[in-house]
Amino acid sequence: MKSISKAVISRLPRYYRYLGELKEEGIERISSGDLSERMHVTASQIRQDLNNFGGFGQQGYGYNVSYLYDEIGKILNLDKDHSMVIIGAGHLGQAIANYANFEKRGFKVIALFDKNPEVIGKIVRNVEVLDIDGLENYLNNNKIDIVALTLPKEQATKIADTLVACGIKAIWNFAHTDLELPDDVIVENVHLSESLMKLAYNYGEIENR
Amino acid sequence: MKSISKAVISRLPRYYRYLGELKEEGIERISSGDLSERMHVTASQIRQDLNNFGGFGQQGYGYNVSYLYDEIGKILNLDKDHSMVIIGAGHLGQAIANYANFEKRGFKVIALFDKNPEVIGKIVRNVEVLDIDGLENYLNNNKIDIVALTLPKEQATKIADTLVACGIKAIWNFAHTDLELPDDVIVENVHLSESLMKLAYNYGEIENR
């Protein structure tokens, strides 16, 4: 099976979001042309993207919204549950723990960790903040799918090695650094400062024209 | 002047980060070849990217780290101050307000807004949380460069229109929706749920191989 390009994957969650909205609006079917207008992408791209995974539509009819929504959900593994641990219980860690929609999609936060005694023991959305010293032991005794790293880069690098040693395969990295880990460990980076710099560049350009 | 491609812009902050690290390590010069090894990109791409903005290097020598760092900073507008207002003083809003490094780069949070009486009046990093009802008046009387939207999508859409009406040209959008705004308003999206879905897809692929 030829692997799917990164560009395609990165568009799937957006399709999923729009289809969810269409579903909520009670719309049963949609053509690539109509969806293209809503999403401001070409109809060609929508059809090409979807056909990487199979023929979800029907000639002369279009796509069944509910069916396509479910299918994209399956592709994105949203039909399975994912246990998640958050390391770093500062505002960012707590923001993620509190975000209800993740749980709706099967992402279940089952523990937070921190080294700060002031937050250890605190309950965030029914989940206790545990002492980081117990992390290794915890990981060895619980099946964890995803670890979110919401702590400063100095600590993130070291903790990431521990995670890999404990067999963690998926890391959601908010620390401002690139983790250098083995190939079979997936890292998804959220670099907020880089996002903000892009914004600074782009609005600077607008001002000068 | 031909405009620079999005792909190039999105790589600049990462170059900037690596150059900052090199500076801290006390390294004075670096060749595209050496930088390419550190960053895991091709030397060709580095040279192509940089030459969109001018010749920053010198044949036979490479690039002066400190000089290149400053030049990329200028391109990204980091040599200017940017006043920022955060709307939504929940955990995510507070996380951003608290992030010290932004201030180092010239991004100054000068107000937070919320509609929740329990947080209004609270001081976050020397900045007061104000009542959202006073937003329009505030924007009309203060020069604000960037507004961060860290609130639910239902509210974000409405607030975004207010922002545009008040002349805001740069929005850092954390709400899970695409804001439909005039062309001269720059929106930089941070869609955390889409990032998490990409991670779910990718580590699912690893498991199946």
Add this chain to the structure above:
DNA sequence: TAGATTGTTAATCGATTAACAATC
């Protein structure tokens, strides 16, 4: 059936990589 719209191939466009002459 006729119209609509997909699935898919072919054409275009843009971005990345390779190569090398220029030059420090």
Add this chain to the structure above:
DNA sequence: TAGATTGTTAATCGATTAACAATC
């Protein structure tokens, strides 16, 4: 000067768009 490394042009690769036959 000789070696190193850039700046830049040319070649390749991949992604997007256009076109249309297949088919519901």
